[in-house]
Amino acid sequence: MQDAIDYNDKLIAEESLVIDRINDLDNAMADWDNPAGIQAALDAANAQIDKSTKVLEDMGAFDGNNDFINACLELFKVFKSQVNDEYVEQLGIIN
16 A cells, blocks of 8 residues: 555655746746746746656556546656747747
8 A cells, every 4th residue: 555655755746846936937937027037937847847747757557547647648748838839929929
């Protein structure tokens, strides 16, 4: 049972890291007069999504079940799309 808990905790830890960077990006977007800060936060969010995706891919399935990890990886794809599409579009409007 502890293995399942540890596995879940690792998934949640990576999700939290990604969400923290996206929150930083949201906060940076509030400062329209600092496009360089917004770009830095955007780059950091992208980097964390990539890093966390790699961590999850390296973890693999738990007891042959990919459901939870696949759900997390799909969530990261959605975040990546948002960061690279919606946020980049907003950043273009600012500049």
